[in-house]
Amino acid sequence: MDTRRGLPRTGAYYEGTNKIGKSSDNIKTFKSFVSAEDSKLIVESVDFLLPDGPDVDPDERRQIQVDDLPDNVKTIVKDYIDKSLQTMQDQYGVKLEHSLDDHWIVKWSVGNDMGVHADDDVVSVLQVSGVIYFSDGYEGGEITFPNQNISIKPEMGDLVIFPGNLTYPHGVNAIESGHRYSLPLWGKYVK
Numbered sequence: 137m138d139t140r141r142g143l144p145r146t147g148a149y150y151e152g153t154n155k156i157g158k159s160s161d162n163i164k165t166f167k168s169f170v171s172a173e174d175s176k177l178i179v180e181s182v183d184f185l186l187p188d189g190p191d192v193d194p195d196e197r198r199q200i201q202v203d204d205l206p207d208n209v210k211t212i213v214k215d216y217i218d219k220s221l222q223t224m225q226d227q228y229g230v231k232l233e234h235s236l237d238d239h240w241i242v243k244w245s246v247g248n249d250m251g252v253h254a255d256d257d258v259v260s261v262l263q264v265s266g267v268i269y270f271s272d273g274y275e276g277g278e279i280t281f282p283n284q285n286i287s288i289k290p291e292m293g294d295l296v297i298f299p300g301n302l303t304y305p306h307g308v309n310a311i312e313s314g315h316r317y318s319l320p321l322w323g324k325y326v327k
Contacts, residue, residue: 149263152230152325156264158303160284164227169220169295174212175270178241179317181209182270186243197248199240202319213241217321220266224297224323228264232323235261241270244277244308244316252282252307255300255322262322265300269293274314281306290318 156162170178185205186198202213217239225232255262267279269290279296280287283305288296298304300322 145260146325148231148325148327149260151327152228152232152263153299153301155230156228156299160281160286162228163281163284163286163288163298163304164296165288165290166223166295166297167291168293169223170216170268170270170293172293174216175292178205178209178213178270181205182241182243182317188245192245197242197244197250199242202239202241205241213239213319216268217319220268220295220297220321221323223295224264224266227297228299230264231326232264233326235259235263235322235324239319239321241317241319244274244311244318246311246313248308248316249276249310250308252280252305254302254305257302261324262300263325264297264323265304266295266297266321266323268295268319268321270317270319271315274311274316276309276312277316278309279306280309 182200185200202210205213221232221234255265272292278287278289281304290296
């Protein structure tokens with residue numbers, strides 16, 4: 137039994153992974169998934185709660201819990217999180233539930249990057265992955281999939297989804313200018 141991070145793989149995991157398969161076509165981008173108006177409101181709220189300033193370490197990726205956003209913004213973001221999970225289910229033809237109870241928005245600054253990894257190799261319940269992007273106006277920050285030789289430069293409002301398994305390791309190129317605002321989310325297979 138595979139038990140990365142102490143969590144056993146289930147029959148639903150193997151069934152879902154096999155059903156989705158290993159095609160590079162499983163890396164999907166949905167343009168304008170989040171409206172420009174909602175994206176701007178979300179970025180403004182994050183900036184208010186995570187302002188830049190002299191005491192901020194520019195090398196640190198900062199994040200805020202969705203539950204810490206103002207109520208009106210939190211409701212909007214949670215609706216997009218649920219809509220994203222539904223999109224994953226529809227696109228891959230599998231039944232999913234949220235992997236985590238909490239979600240966060242990450243504010244990436246110049247120099248921030250993320251090394252290549254597979255989500256469900258890090259934490260076994262991160263089985264189908266998605267990232268919502270709320271900003272434009274930054275350079276760098278592409279999400280890359282080296283096994284598939286794919287690099288995606290997300291735009292404001294885009295949703296990118298992909299399986300979280302070892303077939304789809306991915307990373308994020310360094311931010312060269314501006315800020316990148318994103319929300320990672322995951323689903324786990326259920327019967």
